[in-house]
Amino acid sequence: MPDDPAPAPPVPEAGAIQRVPVLLPLPFPGPFDYKAPPSLALAAGDIVTVPLGNRRETGVVWESTATLPPDLAAPETSAPVAASRLRAVTARLDLPPLPAELRRFVDWVAAYTLSPPGMVLAMTLRLHMHGTTTPATGWLAVTPPPETLRMTPARQKVLALLEDGTARSTTDLASAAGVSAGVVKGLADAGALRTVQLGPERPFGRPDASHSPPTLHGAQETAARALCQSVRDGCFSATLLEGVTGSGKTEIYQEAIAACLAEGRQALVLLPEIALSAQWMGRFKRRFGVQPAIWHSEIGQRARRLTWLGTADGSASVVVGARSALFLPFCNLGLIIVDEEHESVFKQEEGVIYNARDMAVVRARLAGFPVVLVSATPSLETLVNAQAGRYRHLVLPTRHGGAAMPETHLLDLRDTPPARGQFLSPLLVEDIAATLGRQEQAMLFLNRRGYAPLTLCRTCGHRMECPHCTAWLVEHRARRVLSCHYCDHTEPLPDACPSCKTEGSLTAIGPGIERITEEARMHFPDARILVMSSDTLGGPAATAEAVEKIARREVDLIIGTQIVAKGWHFPHLTLVGVVDADLGLGGADLRAGERTIQLLHQVGGRAGRAEAPGRVVLQSYTPEHPVMQALLEGDFQSFMEQEAEQRRPGFWPPYGRLAALVISAENARDADDVAARFGRTAPYGEGIQVLGPAPAPLAVLRGRHRRRLLLRTQRTIAVQPILRRWLAMVAPGRGIRVDVDIDPISFL
Missing domain, CATH: 1.10.10 (Arc Repressor Mutant, subunit A)
Structure with a gap:
């Protein structure tokens, strides 16, 4: 149900002052008190302008955070300002007020992530609505x-x-x-x-739930019926919809969207990649007759404004977007779908650090409606929640329409290595040639942009490194530049070694997607090759055109990075070759194995989705690795069970809680000093452990030296109260930044 109308504010007695707390989209610890002018009765949620210093700011009339659970609520730190010192609210803007459930959600996210609540509000307010709407x-x-x-x-x-x-x-x-x-x-x-x-602009068509319903059978029909019932029940539930690639998961959760629309409510679909929105939008239009509203960083300010208003007034009944769409001011939200829920891109790593998948569950719980997490390769956290009964688990074991899962083959590069200076085994080259000879499409996958990940001097051994990060510069030969993929530093590819000055001595080490494309053109000179990566696809429109070309069979060989692994339906693609299946398994990343099997399972799932059978070839130097064996046997479930057993004894997530403190400074000495002080004041006790301080794997990032500490606790111990006490014990000093990452995904 939508929020109940806010009760009419009490009329102040003559001469009395109406004190109103106003939360501003700025990094303050809470709202500031203002007074309402006698002519202006304000209620929680109203969007107002207020004076702040010598300028005016837009904010929201707020209320108490008493509804937060005790382990998240922060103690009061200041006394109320005397009434005589209160400044007056300037104006109330002619905008829909922020719903109560969204205000509770903002408070909850801020408390959970230890972020200033105003910075969470900024994701809802600051960039999307500034001032009033100009009449068209x-x-x-x-x-x-x-x-x-x-x-x-x-x-x-x-x-x-x-x-x-x-x-x-x-x-x-x-x-x-x-x-x-x-x-x-x-x-x-x-x-x-x-x-x-002109009258108010209404750019969003009304989706028709009965426009073109799909024909579902067996497990698909059962799953769709269960999801639709959860929507009609009108209360919180969390469901994991797990299905093999090509099993029709999108069609099934679209039926839940149809049920939501029939109930007169709004739906939100979160996608991990904005590039996916093009094909997804086409499928949505075929099902509902119109396009949904869309929300991501590539749309213009006007489109963002219209979508913001559309969610607030209800005219945008279905929104598909990136993780930030979670903070839109829906007036009557009744369903959230998180597609490809396992994807790490749902974690925002800067600013307010949050996981959109987990926060989607929180928003649904606070407002009392269902959330559906969708994946062919669910994260271990989600699987454990399903096994514990916290989430309902619906499984689709077979592909839609009788298509078979592709056969997987391991190609041991120790037995059949590529020719010197090349990266494709002769056996994989033969497989591609045979596939193209049958007028079928093939794909080569390598999750590495550019031409080569490292450039060094053959004479003195000098390696081309980013001046601002502890990272090698990646050669992009087509543009003749070296680029850092962490800070975007770019410099021309030099003709001579910067260290020993020897000309022509720089050589590329290892393959990137440009180098694989070069090799593929040598092997298959007549093939029509399309490269799909963030470097070659400028945005959703270019991606949509590339996908259309593949569907029209104007492409023979697709060469791509991880962008090709996520949800595409290429009916004529029958062979997927993974150039370096071992990539990503090295290092000390807690989730390295989990991420690798998810990525390779997803990219392999692009093959054989129609009548022709599919085949996946994994080039590997370690075919005995458990990830490779699980992929060979098609046994994702057993691998995840093994992964769980390895994490359980040390209460690593999801069997414990984890938080990271990352201290950064412009010079190493300051970073070391503050990190050492945090180390000396580290919390301790039964079920609590602190690891570090130690240099972060990326010890220098964008010119700042980084040190990291990890707080690990048993699952029954909340980390937020511990972190608040710990942070209060150390004053970092000017120029030192301390970033807190609750439930870290990346360990760089």
């Missing part, structure tokens, strides 16, 4: 037209469109008439058009 204007024809008007065919088209008496904007007129905006402006300048104010 349009054009109507002046009748009769001016006698001096010089008529042209283009002008005639515009005037003909306006004969129905419907006002249109400049953009809409020019687009519909097939003319430039200058033609419209010329008519206006000639006095043939007059301006009118």
